[in-house]
Amino acid sequence: MDWRALAKQKRESTIAQIPKEWVLPTIPPPAEQRDISGVWMHQYLTPEEIEITSSDAEKVVELASAGRWKAVDIASAFCHRAAIAHQVLNCLHEFFPQQALEAARALDEHLTSTGKPKGVLHGLPVSLKDQFHVKGVETTMGYLGWIGTFEGKKGTGKERVHESLMVKDLKDLGAVLYCKTAVPSTLMSGETVNNIIDYCWNSANRNLSSGGSSGGEGALIGAGGSVVGFGTDIGGSIRIPAAFNGLYGLRPSSGRLPYEGMANSMDGQNSILSVVGPLSSTPGGLKLVTKALLGMQPWSYDPMVVELPWREEVGEQVSRRATEDGGLTFAIFWDDGEIRPYPSVRRALEKVKAEIEKKGHQVIEWSPPKSIGAISDIAMGVFMSDGGVDAYNAFALAHEEPAPQLAPIVPTTPRTQATASEVAAMNVTIRELRKELMDYWNSTVSLTKNGRPIDAIISPVSPYPAARREMYTHYAYTSWVNALDWTTVVIPVLRTDKAVDVVDPSFTPRSEAEKLEFENYDLDMYDGAKVGVQLVGRRLQEEKMIEIAAQVSRWVKSASE
Amino acid sequence: MDWRALAKQKRESTIAQIPKEWVLPTIPPPAEQRDISGVWMHQYLTPEEIEITSSDAEKVVELASAGRWKAVDIASAFCHRAAIAHQVLNCLHEFFPQQALEAARALDEHLTSTGKPKGVLHGLPVSLKDQFHVKGVETTMGYLGWIGTFEGKKGTGKERVHESLMVKDLKDLGAVLYCKTAVPSTLMSGETVNNIIDYCWNSANRNLSSGGSSGGEGALIGAGGSVVGFGTDIGGSIRIPAAFNGLYGLRPSSGRLPYEGMANSMDGQNSILSVVGPLSSTPGGLKLVTKALLGMQPWSYDPMVVELPWREEVGEQVSRRATEDGGLTFAIFWDDGEIRPYPSVRRALEKVKAEIEKKGHQVIEWSPPKSIGAISDIAMGVFMSDGGVDAYNAFALAHEEPAPQLAPIVPTTPRTQATASEVAAMNVTIRELRKELMDYWNSTVSLTKNGRPIDAIISPVSPYPAARREMYTHYAYTSWVNALDWTTVVIPVLRTDKAVDVVDPSFTPRSEAEKLEFENYDLDMYDGAKVGVQLVGRRLQEEKMIEIAAQVSRWVKSASE
The missing domain is CATH 3.90.1300.10 (Amidase signature (AS) domain)
Structure with missing residues (x-):
């Protein structure tokens, strides 16, 4: 198949995951609606969806854990808003609302039957840059040659089965995964562009780039389609999209958060390591997920992670x-x-x-x-x-x-x-x-x-x-x-x-x-x-x-x- | 100069540092005296020197800090025993008793004038593998081409001036430096051999190798010429000499102890890093110096060191x-x-x-x-x-x-x-x-x-x-x-x-x-x-x-x- 046709097919297969009722009748041009980071999107959402997607990560977890919000409603609200964001900004590579809703229902049942949240991220939708491998979902990293393969290799048996370590941790912590966000092919660009999605636009100003390489994350969170997600950074790839979309973004030092089992460019180049870290609408979102992941003792499962638990006292010293x-x-x-x-x-x-x-x-x-x-x-x-x-x-x-x-x-x-x-x-x-x-x-x-x-x-x-x-x-x-x-x-x-x-x-x-x-x-x-x-x-x-x-x-x- | 002549000159310059009264009249062949790790050497030592050099690191520090032993007597005793060990085993590249005695006298004065020890290693003689740079002393790492240079480079201004970070830390902690120990050229051998010292023999059985590449350390400590010293290990170089000479040796993980400013082979090869760590006659010796060095917060001065203070509770869990x-x-x-x-x-x-x-x-x-x-x-x-x-x-x-x-x-x-x-x-x-x-x-x-x-x-x-x-x-x-x-x-x-x-x-x-x-x-x-x-x-x-x-x-x- 010609690469352009293959690109079109892949692009349309992602769009096809969007339920019909969430498909926008028309998409206003940037000259008409430059900024979609604010209330513009509310016209398509229910009051409940607006309330949920306007909350910060801590509130989402708090209300979900207390059973005041159902995980399935939270997941649905963010899926809806993410679907709209994608139609306007091209911010997603993969969208899997069915898997998300199923996971959310299981969380609701867990809470009902045990009286306890699954973990400290109970019910929190978390978006992931398309370097994370999630069971049942493809990883292309923007490369057409990765379609139907595992990181470009065919018949490995890992295709859509292998899962990155952090994905497992997030699930165990009660997070709900629902999409993988756009990246520039090679990951080495401050603009998110590839032959599948074409170009990922800025959530606050659609004339401009969403940044890169975690540009899909930046655009999605900026548009309210996620409150917290994970990107990676080897030259600015978390920080650029965070800054361009008005977000908080943490570039941790290498060895703090687990990269194990993720796709990457120039894998094994260890002179300057790519690191994985969160972007969020609030600093509290960064803290919530970073602390949660360190609580999983990733140094026991990822040989690149240093045994350094979350040190609350270090933050307290800053407050003092x-x-x-x-x-x-x-x-x-x-x-x-x-x-x-x-x-x-x-x-x-x-x-x-x-x-x-x-x-x-x-x-x-x-x-x-x-x-x-x-x-x-x-x-x-x-x-x-x-x-x-x-x-x-x-x-x-x-x-x-x-x-x-x-x-x-x-x-x-x-x-x-x-x-x-x-x-x-x-x-x-x-x-x-x-x-x-x-x-x-x-x-x-x-x-x-x-x-x-x-x-x-x-x-x-x-x-x-x-x-x-x-x-x-x-x-x-x-x-x-x-x-x-x-x-x-x-x-x-x-x-x-x-x-x-x-x-x-x-x-x-x-x-x-x-x-x-x-x-x-x-x-x-x-x-x-x-x-x-x-x-x-x-x-x-x-x-x-x-x-x-x-x-x-x-x-x-x-x-x- | 022919390289053999250069080697001879260097070898003799080290021997020349040994005071005349410490030069052995004859050296018995291995067939006559196989083992010099025990009491054989006592014939050349005073009762006080025997007592001091038979003590473990903790006792040395305790008595020195209490002023019951003078640092200068401790330094002199270990210098004497190290000088004998070298004559029999070829375990030293550099020997600088004058510098050691001076440093020890300063420690004694410090204790007298302030009533306090200089640091937690007050008065402890510490031997160093010839990868450490010590002010006033050459570093050859066994290479003739490094003589009169800084790591093989001429006219850098660093010759005999530049000091490794850990050397500075050890001095600040009150340790006394007196010798640098033999290594095989390249550091990539389980036998300590080079054109300067020829061959470094085992302290317990002179038919055999002292091990390598920290073989000089192994031989010296095995012969009682040191109670604790530092080697490095990229393929076994601390552990082999420790085992061969009946010692304790710690190969830390990379990033724990500061390597900053030391000479090395294949410097910058960071796929498998060489690490620096102690050898000692007792496990207490390993703990004493490791804990002391971490107390200096080496992560503030060595970019390769992880911020991980000494965790006493981890050891306590083992005891339980x-x-x-x-x-x-x-x-x-x-x-x-x-x-x-x-x-x-x-x-x-x-x-x-x-x-x-x-x-x-x-x-x-x-x-x-x-x-x-x-x-x-x-x-x-x-x-x-x-x-x-x-x-x-x-x-x-x-x-x-x-x-x-x-x-x-x-x-x-x-x-x-x-x-x-x-x-x-x-x-x-x-x-x-x-x-x-x-x-x-x-x-x-x-x-x-x-x-x-x-x-x-x-x-x-x-x-x-x-x-x-x-x-x-x-x-x-x-x-x-x-x-x-x-x-x-x-x-x-x-x-x-x-x-x-x-x-x-x-x-x-x-x-x-x-x-x-x-x-x-x-x-x-x-x-x-x-x-x-x-x-x-x-x-x-x-x-x-x-x-x-x-x-x-x-x-x-x-x-x-």
């Missing part, structure tokens, strides 16, 4: 410092020296800084001994080390052509690979980099008023408040974090406002690249785009960074109200 | 299980299916099993789904991945020739290297292996009486109770552990006894290789050789395995008394 005990200290940087952030991104950074300072906490400048660009370049070198052969092979399976954004990642013939010695040399470079930046972090002790090193770094996520199609070209603002393996949480801050976020007339581009990026800044098109920033912490500081995100977010929000 | 709470459970294996252990090694395993069972604990058979040989082969593939170029380059620096044992590791021209994709494929194989064995470990829950998975595996360390020169050829018994990154402690068990440890007349070799190994078993030559076994635990279980080693060792010893 938020109001006493010398306060919190942040370092901020505004610009990576290459591409300055667009005005609304700059305004978001300024707002976060101002609100932190208003609460009496200190914000110093982050001036590391290596530039963000230089740090990011080290990560890029790792991602290129296989000469593109992994991406090349995956595209070759179905002889499909990459979208223009992916063409630079998918070579027409693979380039020369790095040798084992060259890989080792990269690993030494990464280790030395991490040591150098760790030492710099420690050295901030001499710059803070409380005599402690800083608690977190405030950083842009991207130069753009979401990118325009085919225009995501600059990754340094996220990939520097991956090179260091630092724990990071994205928080939403504001929306782009065309009345405010104009480029300063005195702005002079420092380079041809920066000139081009600012030429792409079409203010009308960007109006309403959401903007987030990232709060970067040390390695394996998930408890701390989630709590810092919650605190900072509270300060920023209370200022907006 | 040793006497109540369902007991402990072990799994044992006797044979890797390729080379059966020599009779005294087999007897050591039987003894450990019997003493554990006598105390009421269960011992089941360890029959993993993959053979020890197959697991070990995966590790060997990793070690060969650079085509030998690292070893080749290091030998090329001074145009030196490798010893015959090292020739297979040092190619005459480098072989083809693995590509980045092949390295990644190895990493996937390793991850899958770890998952498979983890699952098998978990499955032992159905085989134990107490309904818990086993606590530890009892394994041979080597087929030999120390190897004969040029006859260490079989590494599977140790390298399987490195492939899995499991925490392991070696304990001493017994001595080879030529009256007992005869090969069973019915023994039939299963292969040419096994036949050859047993032809090398010269019972007269082996008489008196010490034998240890290893107790293997899960990843990052240092507290647990040290305590299990202490318990089992107590049971085994009390049976011998």
Whole structure:
């Protein structure tokens, strides 16, 4: 079959899972309905569905566990809203409401018969990036050549049977799985594009990208079709969609959450590891699922996970410092020296800084001994080390052509690979980099008023408040974090406002690249785009960074109200 | 300079550091004095030196901290005994008693002036494998081409100035550094041989190897010239010398103790990481230094270290299980299916099993789904991945020739290297292996009486109770552990006894290789050789395995008394 026909067939098979009564009669063009992250979708939902899908993850679990909401109603409401989101945004690869409703009914029976919830995520619908294997469901990761196979291999006996470890854990915890969300083929893009769904659009501004590579998650949660889901991040893939869709997103350090049994690109490349982590509409959602998963002791089942249970006391220390005990200290940087952030991104950074300072906490400048660009370049070198052969092979399976954004990642013939010695040399470079930046972090002790090193770094996520199609070209603002393996949480801050976020007339581009990026800044098109920033912490500081995100977010929000 | 002349010059420069009064008039041949691990050396020592060097690490620290022993007397006693050990065994690369005595005097002054010990290792002499960089001292790692350089590079400004992180920590903790111990060039050998010291002999049986690659540590501590020191282990390099010299040795999991700033082979190869860990005359010595180092929060200074403080409660749980709470459970294996252990090694395993069972604990058979040989082969593939170029380059620096044992590791021209994709494929194989064995470990829950998975595996360390020169050829018994990154402690068990440890007349070799190994078993030559076994635990279980080693060792010893 021609790859285009195969793509169409797969695309239609997902749509076919949507019950007829949920199919939209017409889909308004972006010019008519730019933003579907708010109340627009309510017209298609019952009051009960609106109430359920407007709740946060903690409330859903609380009411489901108490039996006040039926799991099956919760599942149905989120399935409905997800189905609408997909029709407008192309955010799903797989949709399995029947399986979800069955699982939800079983949870309701469990609660009725035992009087107890199944687990700490009882009744919570959780969306998953299409790298997770779920029993009964296909995994394509956007590759046509993966259709009907297990990760591109035929006849393994694992097709639609094998399940990722975290999927099993989520089910055991009482979560309800109902969809797998769109990714760009290769996973190495800030735009979610592939030959199956074409393009996944932003939930808050349909002129723009949902981000990537966990772009389907970002769009879906942004549109209210999920309250919490899981993505992965090797260069920004959780943080970019979180920021672009006005969400919270946790990029844990590697070894904290279980990746075991998931599909991946360049599997086994372990110089800079892809990590799995949650996106959510609230910081509480991040905490709920992260704590729940660590409660399953994943280090007993995933050899890559470190035995580090959830440390509540680490978060409590942040809460104390938020109001006493010398306060919190942040370092901020505004610009990576290459591409300055667009005005609304700059305004978001300024707002976060101002609100932190208003609460009496200190914000110093982050001036590391290596530039963000230089740090990011080290990560890029790792991602290129296989000469593109992994991406090349995956595209070759179905002889499909990459979208223009992916063409630079998918070579027409693979380039020369790095040798084992060259890989080792990269690993030494990464280790030395991490040591150098760790030492710099420690050295901030001499710059803070409380005599402690800083608690977190405030950083842009991207130069753009979401990118325009085919225009995501600059990754340094996220990939520097991956090179260091630092724990990071994205928080939403504001929306782009065309009345405010104009480029300063005195702005002079420092380079041809920066000139081009600012030429792409079409203010009308960007109006309403959401903007987030990232709060970067040390390695394996998930408890701390989630709590810092919650605190900072509270300060920023209370200022907006 | 010809490399042989350079080697001689370096060898003599180390000997020149020994004060004249400590130079032995004659060195008895092995036929005359086979064992120098016991009282033989006392003839050269004062009663005070004998008392000090016969004490364990905890006692040394206790008396030094209380001011009952002067740090300078302790340092002097160990320097003296180390000097004698080196003259007989060739166990040192670097010897710096003047620096040690100075440091010790400063500690004494500190105690006098402040009334407090410097740290929890106050006054403890600690020996270091010649991969540690110590200020003022050279690091050759056995390579002639490293003399006068920093790791083979000239004019870096780091020569004799740069210090490994752990060295700084040890000094801050009050330890006294006085020597760096011998290693085989390349670090990839179970025998300690290089062109500088020639061959490092076994402390208990001078016909045999001290083991490797931390062979200098093994010999030195075995001879009483140190009570605790640090080695490294990527294929058995801590455990082999520990077992061969009747010592305790901890191979921690990677990421527990700080390797930062040390020299290494194939630096940056991160598929199977070399780890740093202690060897000691007592299990208490292992605990003392491991706990002390973790108290320095090495995760704040070494980016490879996981934030995992010393967990006293993990060890306490072992103590409880040793006497109540369902007991402990072990799994044992006797044979890797390729080379059966020599009779005294087999007897050591039987003894450990019997003493554990006598105390009421269960011992089941360890029959993993993959053979020890197959697991070990995966590790060997990793070690060969650079085509030998690292070893080749290091030998090329001074145009030196490798010893015959090292020739297979040092190619005459480098072989083809693995590509980045092949390295990644190895990493996937390793991850899958770890998952498979983890699952098998978990499955032992159905085989134990107490309904818990086993606590530890009892394994041979080597087929030999120390190897004969040029006859260490079989590494599977140790390298399987490195492939899995499991925490392991070696304990001493017994001595080879030529009256007992005869090969069973019915023994039939299963292969040419096994036949050859047993032809090398010269019972007269082996008489008196010490034998240890290893107790293997899960990843990052240092507290647990040290305590299990202490318990089992107590049971085994009390049976011998």
